[in-house]
Amino acid sequence: MEQNLFVYNTLTRKKEEFKPINPPHVGMYVCGPTVYSNAHLGNSRTYISFDLIFRYLTHLGYKVRYVRNITDAGHLEGDAGDEGEDKIEKKAKLAQVEPMEIVQKYTVDFRDVMRTLNILPPSIEPTATGHIIEQIELVKLILQNGYAYEVNGSIYFDVEKYNKTQDYGILNGRKLEDLINNTRDLGGQDEKRGKLDFALWIKAKPEHLMKWPSPWSVGFPGWHLECSAMSNKYLGKQFDIHGGGIDLMPTHHTNEIAQSMAACHTNPARYWVHTNMLTINGQKMSKSLGNSILPHELFSGDNSILSKGYSPMTVRFFMLQAHYRSTLDISNDAMEASEKGFKRLMNSFALLDSLVASSNGEVEIAPLIQRCYDAMNDDFNSPVLIAELFEASRIINSVKDGKLKIDTQNLALLKQLMNTFVLDVLGLKDEQAANDDLPNVLNMIVGIRNEAKTNKDYATSDKIRNGLQDIGFQLKDGKDGTTWSKI
Template identity: 35%
Template sequence: MKIYNTLTKTKEEFRPIRPGEISMYVCGPTVYNYIHIGNARSVIAFDTIRRYFEYKGYRVNYVSNFTDVDDKMINEARAQKISVSALAQHYIEAYRADTAALNVQPATLNPRATNEITAIIKFIQQLITKGYAYESAGDVYYRTRKFANYGALSSQNITELEAGASEHVNVAEQKRKEDPLDFALWKKQKQADEIAWASPWSLGRPGWHIECSVMSTKYLGNTIDIHGGGQDLEFPHHENEIAQSEAATGQKFVHYWMHNGFVTVGADQAKMSKSLHNFVTVHDLLKTTDPQVLRFFMASVHYRRPINYSTENLEQAKNILQKFKNTLVNLAYRLNDSSISDRSPAVQAAIAQTERNFIKAMDDDLNVQNALAAIYDLLPILNANLSLAKVDKEALKHAQKLLTDWLGIFGISTKKLLNTVQKQDDEIVRLVAQREQARKNQEWAKSDELRDKLKAMGITVEDTPQGTRWRRD
């Protein structure tokens, strides 16, 4: 299996640190608002990646944090006149509800920054002791230039970074820094209502970047297999994590860096973000959209490519998912009827080839589009066999299991898919029985009328020597 490593800019053969196990850290949300679908893209992308590793037999230790203290948290809590902890708890619960609706597996652990203050202070002290950090007027900063490979992940030039930093650092902060490139590890409390903890340097709070370094190394070890997040985190967040972690531990921080593409919106395909006010929250979208459709829409695009969000693209995903659903319903129906089984080497060969094509595509840096295309090509072959008087039951049972497993990797529950159509079944069975009775009574006009009604419901009725059968189109 090959994975694209953002650090080396190449696809590399995946070799875990421990055989059969994977340590995986994915940056989680800052919990000051509902997540929008741009945030959900990262959650779904790495859940899909995790699921595929588990499909291949790996045990995945999956850690994803909650950033529950930073400037946005403080400002929003102040605006709502509530505590930062109350704000965080509300949106953590909302996050769990929204991601559960999208069938995202719970992380092995969701550490919270505010529960790790002691560990953060200890980590910062290590960096000070090693000369990589310094205290200034109650703040603590990291000496960026002291880390030799700074900028390698995001392909940033240190000279260009220096010019950019000089433009964005305010005068007061610049006076506290040795260098414009230095970034904060600890921030002294500026106003009395700001959440703060005691430290050797000041009453204050941790910087954003140090939180993830501490939580990943604490719960997964000094060196981990995979670190993931959105492309917007490459710089400065992940760049700073590398500098902090490797300076503190003296060991390689991450073997494989993986970053998902943005969600774009509108004709100009602008990146969706809260700062641009062009976002749609998952919380609101789920009020009008089937969560399985939204999940499939997000999971069916290669994780490194951008996704353009539009109602048209969402509808297209819905139609494709419907075809998978129809085949699963037809499989369940024929496997439960009294059809005589008849071996079909062609169907068996097609299923085996699809399985090889699926794994080949997914092993190539999780190429979900090629993997789905392979499954999609199998559907008409299965449906053709399903329409015969004699079906290859063993082959179709195998196909049913594979489809369930494959769609499960994309977060689609076949049980839920089948349940959504179960409510229609009683009505369909009743209409089919009425039509069959009309045929027996030679009431041809009524029979045709009932057939047309079923057709409008997406149901095709087949009159066979074994009796009347129906299937979804």
């Protein structure tokens, strides 16, 4: 069935029909992590959201080239990302190791977290240090077009000159005067002509570890430059979707647009897509407030904020229960509700293969399938999709209990719906099913209980039933024998 997908575009501040530049091909660039510390939950929320988008576009038949970079140089500590000390170098000096040891350690950690959350790898995962030549060439082009200037071996982008012909604040909706008035003086400001000017290439101090030769100095590229250079290399001057967290929109993505316009005379992306913030118990998550939780601490329960640990798929389900553009708050109540909801959905999913079709049915699945597509076509509305999947879950349970009849055709559609949207689109998986021996063990225990019942040993029979219930498994005695399911 043909689907008309609508996507909220930060650039225009409205939902627009998704029309790729070169269908069926789709180019998507998402800003990746700066690998100087462990992947945090904010990262996880962003990449789960874009994994959902990647999966759904692929499901619709698009051939998606998904590029997500690794920032392994040039991301400085200042608000704009081009002032202060390099984040990776600072960590390397503290640990007395090579910067690339820090890069390797935290890149491995990031990929482990992504894999644990069942986030598909991107098509290409380029690094900043692997694309120094491309970044130098981009700086040359911006200089040639008159939108940058050199001071003492460093190259700065001239924002005020650029704003005379283009709208610098087109993405963040701010006027240049307001941005200038709200910008505090930063170190190195004396080299810049204007307060908002940002570094394209920075001359390295003698003690700086990560540096490369360029026509202007031995130095390193600015943080904003890498994404422009790599998206251009792998997706072209203009591509379909550029994404990242909402925190990147005011400066990093604003500067990316300026760089691309100055070099290539075009906005790099047709659709700018941003995920919203993650909070914990109503507060912004930060190390200074002491309320920051790393993914592995959330999985294990080894933290002082939540009462217990939650499985990776529960965390993924929790994040997908909120729309990617809404703020999401982590709390004990919210996580426990998601854990119950996830178990309920996967329990019904596990019953699919045991359902028996009737010659005449009472339920039509096609309208439910269309509502699932309608939800995803409305700016990837995963919470509405999940609500529809709970309706599918109710139908499965009713058919299993004999309260509802379903014919062969609709049973096939029901299985297709659950496989498509639970597994392929939402990217959920039954964590319990990973233990292949579990069904055999439970079936053996059920057999022992049946023997006890046959021998009228009801005390043992009840002990087995209650014991299984205590560890999360429910037994149902029916005319066709005893079945078990997760609670």
